[in-house]
Amino acid sequence: MGLLGEILLTLAVVCALYIAWQLWWTGVESEHTQLATRQSSSWTDPGNANGKVSIAHAQQGNPPQEPTSAKVGDLIAQLYIPRFGSAWSRNVVEGTTNEQLARHGVGRYTNTQMPGQVGNFAVAGHRAGYGEPLAHVDTFVEGDAIIVRTKDYWYVYHYTTKSIVLPTDIGVIAPNPTDPSAAAVKRMITLTTCEPRYSEATHRWISWGELDYWAKVSDGIPKELADSSGTNAVTFKEQNQGDVLTRLNSLRPVVMVLLLAYAVIYLAALAVWRYPALRAIRNGSKPRPDFSLYGAFYRHQSGIAPIRWLLLLILAVAAAAAMFEWLFPWVASNVPYLQLMSNYVSVQ
Known part of the structure; x- marks a missing residue:
């Protein structure tokens, strides 16, 4: 029964790690790809004066089309939604295939309009996993800013309404989504994502917005991206930096470093202490325990108890990293049920 319990506990941990991989690590990988894309672009930072980013003047007239x-x-753009966080943004790329949505954040429906055009600039994004760019569409409040930055221009939309539709209802991304048979009369943005969030996506959550104004990136940032003191809360430069995990291209070096550290500590402890737990059992100073997978693994680590626990911790982290790097991508790509659930696409 103890052995069965250990096996079930191990499977539970592996399942929990799979969920963490699906909901968190795929997002880290997506962020890495988005960061690399931004760093390779020729886009410049918003205009600034005296070291502070200025508020861009709202332009009148028809906005330019870019690209x-x-x-x-x-x-083609970056998407900023202050409702989702002061530092929230995602890349917008051309296309809505699984590959584009998994790798690049948000994708534009290729048969819809470009930012600022009369009609419907429609994009899609995941709601769970892969950075979950549109996870919180249910928190939108009427009037919330939805901001699109292209290379040279800002397009500031405001959120108007939502709808939950079947995947077959493609009229929601038509040039005139309120009446797909009629000509476009407004400059709109549409965000589409899955509904429900954590299970099979039987429907689509649709969020609509309308253009308020446009501005030049060279003039600064829209006022909707400034904090109360008038300085910028989110800048293109800051987003290009990324954190330590985002800058990781692969977990292979992490696994190799952990295994090397394990070997060094193991051999050093072996030279000094050997196997005190096993020696105590053989000498009769400790009773022979019942068979246990975890217990046997612990006793066969060299060194005193703190060293053995450290060795086990290193191995556990290395095993988790190896599963994130190799096992989970493989099962998500080859096990039919997990394939359907995750829509996994490698971002390597």
Whole structure:
């Protein structure tokens, strides 16, 4: 019964790690790809004066179209939604295939309009996993800013309403989504994502917005991205930096470093202490325990108890990293049920 319990506990831990991989690590990988895309672009920081980012003047008249065309996978914009966090942004690329949504954040439906155009600039994004760019669409409040930055321009929309529809209802991304048979009369943005969030996506959550104004990136940032003191809360430069995990291209070096550290500590402890737990059992100073997978593994680590626990911790972290790097991507790509659930696409 003890052995069965250990096996079940191990399976539970592996399942929990799989969920963490699906909901968290795929997002880290997506962030890495988005960071690399931004760093390779020729986009400049918003205009500033005296070291402070200025508030861009709202421009009148018809907004310019940018870009005029794009190939699938091209970076066409960045999406800023203050409701989702002061530092929240995602890349917007051309195309809505699984590969684009998993790798690049948010994708534009190729048959819809470009930012600022009369019609419907429609994009799609995941709601769970892969950075979950549209996880919190249910928190939108009427009037919330939805801001699109292209290379040279800002397009500031405001949220108007939502709808939950079947995946077959493609009229929601039509140039005139309120009446797909009629000509477009407004400059709109549409965000589409899965509903419900954590199970099979039987429906689509649709969020609509309308354009308020446009501005030049060279003039600064929209007022909606400034804090109360008038300085910028989120800058393109800051987003290009990323954190330690985001800058990781692969967990392979982590696994190798951990295994090397394990070998060094194990051999050093072996030279000094050998196997005190096993020696105590053989000498009769400790009773022979019942068979246990975890117990046997612990006793066969060299060194005193703190060293053995450290060795086990290193191995556990290395095993988790190896599962994130190799096992979970494989099962998500090859096990039919997990394939359907995760829509996994490698971001390597």
